[in-house]
Amino acid sequence: MSFTVTALGVGDAFSAMHYTSCLLLEASGVALLVDCPHPIRKMLREGTEGRVDVQDVRGVAVTHLHADHASGLEGFAYYSHFALGRRTPLLAGPEVLAQAWDGHLAAGMRVLRDANGPHQHTFESFFDPCPIAEGEVFAFGPFAIEVRPTLHHIPTYAFRVRAAGRLIGVSGDTAFDQDLITWLATCDMIIHESNLGPAHTPYESLAALPRELRARMRVTHLPDGFELDAAVQPLRQGERLEV
Numbered sequence: 001m002s003f004t005v006t007a008l009g010v011g012d013a014f015s016a017m018h019y020t021s022c023l024l025l026e027a028s029g030v031a032l033l034v035d036c037p038h039p040i041r042k043m044l045r046e047g048t049e050g051r052v053d054v055q056d057v058r059g060v061a062v063t064h065l066h067a068d069h070a071s072g073l074e075g076f077a078y079y080s081h082f083a084l085g086r087r088t089p090l091l092a093g094p095e096v097l098a099q100a101w102d103g104h105l106a107a108g109m110r111v112l113r114d115a116n117g118p119h120q121h122t123f124e125s126f127f128d129p130c131p132i133a134e135g136e137v138f139a140f141g142p143f144a145i146e147v148r149p150t151l152h153h154i155p156t157y158a159f160r161v162r163a164a165g166r167l168i169g170v171s172g173d174t175a176f177d178q179d180l181i182t183w184l185a186t187c188d189m190i191i192h193e194s195n196l197g198p199a200h201t202p203y204e205s206l207a208a209l210p211r212e213l214r215a216r217m218r219v220t221h222l223p224d225g226f227e228l229d230a231a232v233q234p235l236r237q238g239e240r241l242e243v
């Protein structure tokens with residue numbers, strides 16, 4: 001049994017070089033997205049050389065509702081609804097899930113007009129909401145998923161995901177938070193964000209962590225052209241890693 005992560009997007013919100021934050025986790029033949037920006041089908045096709053498409057993805061976990069992490073939800077769910085005839089399991093922290101429909105998706109999905117008039121839809125028409133509370137271990141296929149709130153502009157959660165006896169940590173967007181680092185430090189692999197500004201983690205803070213921890217860490221969500229030293233290895237778009 002293996003547990004792999006494929007980096008479908010590694011750019012920040014303003015990137016002209018990369019797709020934005022998105023990981024594909026795979027274990028026991030089940031695929032789970034962590035974050036879902038637009039254009040998700042193109043990202044899946046390019047990141048997996050056509051091996052994985054929407055119908056192969058069991059569910060979507062979102063860290064938060066900023067567009068560079070969640071702008072692909074509408075397209076993913078519409079494709080699942082109209083082309084595949086199924087709802088999209090949407091896994092998230094409770095505050096994220098609470099805002100996902102009225103605060104993010106409803107304008108483009110609630111009322112669909114056609115020749116027969118307007119048709120009303122709800123969050124549950126398209127999605128199977130799966131709230132994950134802090135302290136809970138949420139079982140989803142071969143994955144056991146935990147969340148922890150981070151320090152960001154809007155409600156955001158980090159994830160720990162266990163499968164095949166291995167554990168990956170995904171920081172989500174966050175200011176530097178030593179308590180979050182400690183929570184993630186139990187993981188075999190840590191995907192940590194870095195960017196500029198008070199709601200993100202300065203690269204220097206990650207570079208100053210103990211060597212043993214940095215050896216298990218990849219940094220993502222960096223600004224275009226950011227000059228890295230070798231302290232923390234960057235996550236490269238398109239690479240697939242064994243957790």
Ligand SMILES: [Zn+2]
Pocket residue numbers: 064066152173
């Ligand atoms: Zn953000």
